[in-house]
């Protein structure tokens with residue numbers, strides 16, 4: 001059977017954090033119940049088209065999945081088990097936020113087969129948590145983490161965020177130290193991006209612009225401080241046995257997130273739930289991001305989409321309206337770009353052999369000049385058939401990765 005990853009989106013949160021541009025919103029109990037019913041309907045409707053796939057990982061993300069009653073998570077998991085073939089060793093992650101976890105919920109997760117938790121902490125300083133609009137304190141995080149351990153969760157990720165407004169290097173070090181005391185198996189450490197459309201953009205949008213232009217921002221850490229925070233993270237975590245396996249992800253040996261690795265290696269995945277994206281049989285498609293439409297049952301129909309994909313090209317264009325979803329058939333160049341873009345985020349980089357297996361041509365024939373140029377600039381290295389970013393390359397990863405975009409005129413239009 002072919003490998004498949006599942007992503008299940010729960011778009012509800014207690015309230016919006018100031019920096020958040022994810023598809024999430026507050027909702028009352030009846031709306032959440034209605035959503036879970038529709039989600040189960042979508043699972044039942046789409047699973048038959050995946051009969052030749054075995055699920056290797058499931059990620060219940062959001063939003064805040066732990067906002068749902070434990071029994072509803074169990075219902076979703078039950079629907080997945082009844083309708084998909086799930087591998088015995090599948091990694092099953094659930095995203096939780098402190099302040100929404102109870103012992104009873106954790107018992108439900110365990111019974112439902114969840115074997116990995118991802119806890120959103122962001123900062124160990126309560127003042128920072130307040131400033132970014134989180135609903136919880138550091139003490140509540142500690143309580144949730146302890147509860148999870150007591151209920152037998154032995155694979156836990158903690159999300160933390162650097163470059164927060166007013167944050168100094170010492171503040172970031174404080175968060176790193178506090179998290180390390182808990183010994184989670186995995187740590188995701190991203191820096192804040194001030195996204196348009198968020199309350200933070202109103203507050204710090206101009207500051208972000210100053211920072212990008214190399215000027216000194218008023219509230220956000222400077223580019224140089226941000227770089228130092230990144231270095232501090234890498235060194236401090238390495239010192240405690242956490243290997244950086246992706247630009248922003250660190251794990252104890254063997255505890256890397258298999259779901260994310262699959263995503264970076266272009267393993268097919270099916271997204272279920274509001275606004276989720278999928279990538280299957282070279283087709284990328286998106287569920288509606290309108291809650292009203294979703295609750296009306298206007299989610300993607302996988303059988304229909306895969307049939308359309310077989311027809312390809314203009315037939316795919318004409319069939320779009322029936323699908324009630326956005327679909328995009330990736331041509332080979334776009335697949336190559338994604339292979340490089342996502343694969344080079346991992347410290348192990350990409351395999352030349354794998355590139356040849358997938359695309360039937362040598363990496364050299366497509367990216368020879370780019371690889372040579374980045375190598376000369378000291379941003380890329382090659383070793384034992386693998387190509388990967390150097391430390392210098394990682395620090396300017398946006399630039400280095402953008403070099404793998406192929407000439408626009410060479411790409412067929414895919415916006416259908």
Ligand code: SF4
Pocket residue numbers: 012013015016017020021022024062063064097120
């Ligand atoms: S908890 Fe996460 S998804 Fe929810 S509002 Fe905050 S950042 Fe967004």
